[in-house]
Amino acid sequence: MSLEKMLATYEFEQWLYREAERLDHIDFDGWFSLMHSSLIYQMPVRVNKEGTERPDYAEDMFSFNDDIELLSLRVERLKTDYAWAEIPPSRTRRYVSNVKLSDYVPNEKASVNSYLLIYRSRSTDIHHDLISGERRDEFIYEDGVWKLSKRVFIVDQTTLNTRNLAIFV
């Protein structure tokens, strides 16, 4: 690996850590500012196949299928007094690992794959939810910063063991 790619990988790891921090600290506006205006934000429904046929997720049904406008709506909604699903907010901790950079063009674009484990705890409930999956991200360099332009989150369950996705992946 070239030194340049090592540094870039480090830069994207730090980007993902900062993103996780904003989400875990309930800074949705701060998180939203990391998004590019051409954003595609998807979470396909995972399915059980007979064998190793791929993809083992739906290409026509999603748990999230947002552009920047819909994502903005979700963020605005969370700020109303009626977004009960997250009143009070879940305690979440996003663990990001296995970060791999590809299609990297300095100051232009990059593709980054990573693993994500979300721990979610609500209220006094001693039960917790774990959401595990893989992020397939694409970035565009704009105004001196990297912005997320595409995220496809491949979740590791066909039946999600969490009451809702009022949190982001």
Place this chain on the structure above:
Amino acid sequence: MIKTTTKNLEEMTQKETIGYLNETVQPEAGSIPAFILADPKIYDIEHKKVFMKTWLFIGHESEIPNKNDYMLRDLAGYSIIITRDSENEISGFYNMCTHRGMKLCRADKGNKSSFVCPYHGFNFKNNGDLIGVPLQKDIYGTDLDKSKLGLHKIRIESYKGLIFGTWNEEAESLSDFLGDFKWYLDILAGRAEMEVVGPPQRFIIHSNWKVGADNFVGDSYHTMVTHGSIAKLGMVPSATYSKKGYQIHTMNGHGLNLGTPNPDFAFPEELKSEYKSNLTDEQYDVLANLKNMIGNIFPNLSFLISHTKVKGQLISNTTVRMWRPIGPDKMEVIAWFLVEKNAAEDWKKRSRDSFILTFSPSGIFEQDDTEVFTDITAAASGPMPVMKELVYNYTMGMHREPVSGFNGPGVVYDDKFSEANQRNFYRYWLDLMNA
């Protein structure tokens, strides 16, 4: 010694428990006890007396459109295979090899004409016939009668593409079970050629299944508060829009709330002639003025047509969802998205995306409901609600008389804020618990 004379469900026989239900579940008086939402004993009796007896939803015919397609589903806690065989016949079979009981199939869906058991290799055709036994002549001689070893066939029937099944051979026909409610299901699923897009969404809520059914069968009242954020965002006209319309119930616990009028046509304009050819004039009139339609087919199949403004454009989506019980305080929600097959691709896509945005695990309507469902179930759990005889009030609208003059069948009230549908749901539930 501390004295106690309180009821204890754990020590009751099944007969005593049902007697206690008859004492405490009083739909006509508008009183429903909390314990029925979380008690393990009620859950067990319910499984035998409700879920093993009634018709239950399985899926939509469009999910297996081609010959030799199959899908895996659940019927009252048992895995079943739904196949479309080479004759185009749709059948249901228990997902169990008749030789030693191994599960035959584990993919959600696929296409194949036969199923081979992973244990000893027994091979079953998708019409249920046993067609192959490895080394048969060698090890069984001529004595094995394969015709007696076909897969266990399940009784299934369809209405407007919606497939239902039952373990109960004595059950009335699906058509009779749905009865007058079919008039409304025509609008939901028979207004045009409908198809399911993609796999159903599946997620777990720590809630009793009845909370979901109760919410969809007649509770439009909660939308003002629980879904207050939606009105704030301008996706629906006002917080009180949900009151306008009719509340309707029919026999066997079925019920719906019909939101009307609607100044806009909620469906693709170019399909008007298809709608007219599939519906009566009266049904089409309901469709043409429909703002939303939300209901529940007893016991646990809820449905929804919802018309909202997304990105400045009005769009409707149609969904059916099953509250599949997996424990007294746990259910799997399985939500299917349905759309007009002949609608324009752009309309289908916008409709799907409005479904995902509003009623899916990430749905901005749905997610607030799940919070409520979870907390209601938790509060109903354990011995205290029996000890303290906690009950819910279901008296809303008891002072009102049904209206005549509405064109559809059933008992009809002229606005949606009533609990007559919930009372009707629990009445049939109680009748089945006694049967």
